[in-house]
Amino acid sequence: MIVRVSIREGFFRKASVATAFYRYTDPQEAGNRSDIRWATLTSPVGGAALRVDATGMHLLGMSVYPCAAADITLAMHPGDLPKRDFYTLNLDHLQSGVAGKNSWGALVLPKYQIPSGKVYKWSFLLTPTDSPVVKKAAFPRTIPGQ
Numbered sequence: 001m002i003v004r005v006s007i008r009e010g011f012f013r014k015a016s017v018a019t020a021f022y023r024y025t026d027p028q029e030a031g032n033r034s035d036i037r038w039a040t041l042t043s044p045v046g047g048a049a050l051r052v053d054a055t056g057m058h059l060l061g062m063s064v065y066p067c068a069a070a071d072i073t074l075a076m077h078p079g080d081l082p083k084r085d086f087y088t089l090n091l092d093h094l095q096s097g098v099a100g101k102n103s104w105g106a107l108v109l110p111k112y113q114i115p116s117g118k119v120y121k122w123s124f125l126l127t128p129t130d131s132p133v134v135k136k137a138a139f140p141r142t143i144p145g146q
Contacts, residue, residue, distance in 0.1 A: 021065055027075040029063065032095065036060040040129075041089070049129045052091065056123040061092035093122040 020031035033039075037059055042049040054060045065072065065088040067081050075081050096114050 020063070023078040023081070025078065027072050027078060027081055029065075029072065029090070031065075032061055032063040032090075032092070034059070034061045034095070036062045050089075051125075051127040051129060052089075053125045053127070054123075055125045056121065058093060058122045060122070060124055061095055063090045063092075064088065065090065091124060093120055 020033075022030040024030060036052070036054060038051065038053045039062060040049055040051045041064065052060070052062065067084045067088065068086075069088055069090065071081055071084070094114050096108055096112060101109070
């Protein structure tokens with residue numbers, strides 16, 4: 001179990017897929033945001049939007065890719081990532097740590113591993129909307145201090 005010494009909860013600024021997804025030299029998952037209570041995905045040109053809400057006792061991890069997850073797995077270089085006309089939304093309950101005591105092959109330290117053979121429960125709600133602007137009164141939770 002990962003215990004955080006300090007957690008700041010609040011409203012964080014907008015991010016675009018172009019700035020959130022980093023094109024590493026060796027393509028890999030990027031732009032993950034953790035501890036998401038809710039998020040709204042919109043298009044910069046307007047139209048429909050998608051709201052994502054954590055509905056259980058756990059917050060979500062979330063990332064959006066400008067391609068398919070398989071594209072990232074198969075690409076050897078950033079230029080190998082094809083231009084797509086869709087985005088991939090990735091929702092996670094937990095993510096394992098990145099590396100161990102070094103960055104060249106050591107296993108993730110046990111305290112940062114996610115044990116297998118254990119039951120994990122989490123839930124979320126996806127709500128499509130016709131408008132990218134959601135009235136504040138529609139939010140099921142409030143942000144402290146606002």
